[in-house]
Amino acid sequence: SQKIEQNSEALNIQEGKTATLTCNYTNYSPAYLQWYRQDPGRGPVFLLLIRENEKEKRKERLKVTFDTTLKQSLFHITASQPADSATYLCALGAGGFKTIFGAGTRLFVKA
């Protein structure tokens, strides 16, 4: 069956370091992949979308890579700040906008 795996353990890093979050998937061939941020008690906020024919995409301090051979996406936050502390969700999409979300990884950035 289709499966999306994100690290269930929280990621703790020091302010200023680069945070790297992983999204692995199986039995699925997504046309694109999205990353969202979710704060407690709020809805997810869209951050980035990367297509299957793109290797890398950047937005300000964010960078996403997409390796369809490894079936993996990496999400990087450079120069991390305490305000980046949140849960980060990856979501896989296929034609017709059907989207499947992972369970998310909690990131804690310590000052």
Added chain:
Amino acid sequence: EAGVAQSPRYKIIEKRQSVAFWCNPISGHATLYWYQQILGQGPKLLIQFQNNGVVDDSQLPKDRFSAERLKGVDSTLKIQPAKLEDSAVYLCASSPFRENWGQYFGPGTRLTVT
């Protein structure tokens, strides 16, 4: 630009009662989604509308859940009768009909079934 609006924000009901949630998407967004998010899990798609029509409702428990989208704009999601396992946050999201856009979520409705 106004975001996705949802109401109510919180609802507590007893099992076997009915409940309805309302969503107003971002103006001009053709696609509307309803998700269920259980604590510690990612959002699970319940139903997806494209304008007035249903694109995907494969994970909607149709014996108790129903949804409609009025005139391709607002939407309501109803649960009747509710079960304890329906306790979750119900999220509404919308997106334009373009693949290079993500989904824009509302704040959600937290439902507690006792």
